[in-house]
Amino acid sequence: xxxxxxxxxxxxxxASVEELYHPEYKNVPLxxxxxxxxxxxxxxxxxxxxxxYKIQTAEPIWQAKQKxxxxxxxxxxxxxxxxxxxxxxxxxxxYTDLIEPFGIDEAWLDVTGSQMLxxxxxxIADTLxxxxxxxxxxxxxxxxxxxxxxxxxxxxxxxxxxxxxxxxENKHLIVDPLPVEDLLFxxxxxxxxLHACGIYTIGQLANTDCAYLEKVLGKMGKMLxxxxxxxxxxEVKPWGYKEDAKSISHGMTTxxxxxxxxxxKMVLSLMAEEVTSDMRIQKVVCKxxxxxxxxxxxxxxxxxxxxxxxxxxxxxxxxAVMKLLSKHYDFxxxxxxxxxxxxxxxxxxxxxxxxxxxxxxxDEKGEQLxxxxxxxxxxxxxxxxxxxxxxxxxxxxx
Amino acid sequence: xKTRVDVVCVHFKDGHxxxxxxxxxxxxxxxxxxxxxxxxxxxxxxxxxxxxYTCIIHSHKRYLFLEENHRWFVE
Numbered sequence: 001x002x003x004x005x006x007x008x009x010x011x012x013x014x015a016s017v018e019e020l021y022h023p024e025y026k027n028v029p030l031x032x033x034x035x036x037x038x039x040x041x042x043x044x045x046x047x048x049x050x051x052x053y054k055i056q057t058a059e060p061i062w063q064a065k066q067k068x069x070x071x072x073x074x075x076x077x078x079x080x081x082x083x084x085x086x087x088x089x090x091x092x093x094x095y096t097d098l099i100e101p102f103g104i105d106e107a108w109l110d111v112t113g114s115q116m117l118x119x120x121x122x123x124i125a126d127t128l129x130x131x132x133x134x135x136x137x138x139x140x141x142x143x144x145x146x147x148x149x150x151x152x153x154x155x156x157x158x159x160x161x162x163x164x165x166x167x168x169e170n171k172h173l174i175v176d177p178l179p180v181e182d183l184l185f186x187x188x189x190x191x192x193x194l195h196a197c198g199i200y201t202i203g204q205l206a207n208t209d210c211a212y213l214e215k216v217l218g219k220m221g222k223m224l225x226x227x228x229x230x231x232x233x234x235e236v237k238p239w240g241y242k243e244d245a246k247s248i249s250h251g252m253t254t255x256x257x258x259x260x261x262x263x264x265k266m267v268l269s270l271m272a273e274e275v276t277s278d279m280r281i282q283k284v285v286c287k288x289x290x291x292x293x294x295x296x297x298x299x300x301x302x303x304x305x306x307x308x309x310x311x312x313x314x315x316x317x318x319x320a321v322m323k324l325l326s327k328h329y330d331f332x333x334x335x336x337x338x339x340x341x342x343x344x345x346x347x348x349x350x351x352x353x354x355x356x357x358x359x360x361x362x363d364e365k366g367e368q369l370x371x372x373x374x375x376x377x378x379x380x381x382x383x384x385x386x387x388x389x390x391x392x393x394x395x396x397x398x
Numbered sequence: 399x400k401t402r403v404d405v406v407c408v409h410f411k412d413g414h415x416x417x418x419x420x421x422x423x424x425x426x427x428x429x430x431x432x433x434x435x436x437x438x439x440x441x442x443x444x445x446x447x448x449x450x451y452t453c454i455i456h457s458h459k460r461y462l463f464l465e466e467n468h469r470w471f472v473e
Binding site for chain 2: 020021022023083084087133134135136137138
């Protein structure tokens with residue numbers, strides 16, 4: 001028997017919540033945007049009227065206002081969004097315990113076992129939409145299908161406030177003509193590679209030889225072929241399920257541009273403290289570190305390296321990223337944001353290779369010091385203790 | 399417009415709340431004759447969400463909302 005998977009997507013989520021609390025914004029083009037003063041001035045969400053002006057999520061506010069001069073931009077109120085997201089999940093929990101969130105405003109639900117109680121997939125989807133609309137005043141699109149990938153395609157197919165059912169029978173009518181970039185996990189570079197092979201629709205992808213796709217896109221090729229053919233068998237995780245983190249990253253868009261190595265070191269030392277603090281909470285050590293940067297022209301790039309030893313110590317991470325920075329960046333173009341990602345984790349209990357040349361006692365002292373800083377921050381807040389050097393360039397931080 | 403009001407109510411020992419009387423800003427008091435329905439709902443006219451009490455007040459049907467922040471308003 002086929003599974004019945006729902007994918008529920010809250011339409012223009014942030015903007016809908018703002019409209020609900022400010023009914024006067026219902027008939028104007030509205031966007032939720034970050035603070036332009038703090039240089040987070042991008043569009044986070046927009047309502048249906050703003051969509052007509054082709055305003056895109058993540059575009060700068062100034063650009064959006066050029067497209068639509070009377071665009072109303074309101075600051076985000078994340079507390080409210082989290083509240084609404086939790087309320088929606090409470091509604092889901094009345095129908096199934098297999099709920100896998102995908103961001104704050106999307107989730108998959110496996111309702112295969114709930115149909116005897118609440119009706120078939122479409123019936124449950126319609127009930128969910130109706131309840132979300134009536135109880136919370138926002139709308140949702142729901143896709144119903146026999147796997148997670150097609151359910152997600154279904155929720156994107158018709159918006160707002162609609163249910164789309166994709167079955168094995170109507171798959172060729174709904175899914176096959178869709179552009180290949182609509183498929184989950186087909187990003188910019190995969191789209192480019194597929195277009196170069198003459199593959200423009202999901203149907204064409206499904207009918208391409210799997211071995212050929214594997215040759216072009218590697219492992220990803222086989223995965224996408226399976227997705228396009230409705231062969232995704234991944235399960236909807238039970239509510240509360242937590243996967244072990246594969247990487248931890250912290251980045252920051254600074255108040256002014258990062259113009260030289262000293263500026264960068266200041267920000268990176270803070271980021272190193274944050275990632276290592278998270279690693280200690282998760283009781284892991286990392287073997288690889290990645291430095292990611294965005295320059296003032298919004299070009300993004302990253303460089304990574306393997307660490308000489310497994311660590312959860314901020315100074316080791318900082319040393320590694322500073323080496324990467326000086327090797328790969330000359331600051332001809334200032335940076336707008338910078339950050340650190342750590343990955344390739346092992347449990348902190350897994351034992352460490354001692355170095356012949358470095359001082360293990362010194363390392364242990366460093367770690368002990370950082371753990372103590374964690375304790376102080378846990379008790380008195382993150383800003384209660386900071387490096388003396390951080391006091392110098394306060395114009396970089398909020 | 400969201401009209402916030404004072405409400406006289408009974409808090410029962412099982413946790414549920416029954417509003418008895420609405421007190422307007424100018425001091426006028428309106429007793430609630432009947433509660434037809436209680437359900438979580440959004441107020442599309444006034445904005446906001448909460449527990450919606452459908453009340454009969456002086457033969458008129460009115461929606462009275464109790465928000466998460468424990469404040470009442472009439473739609």
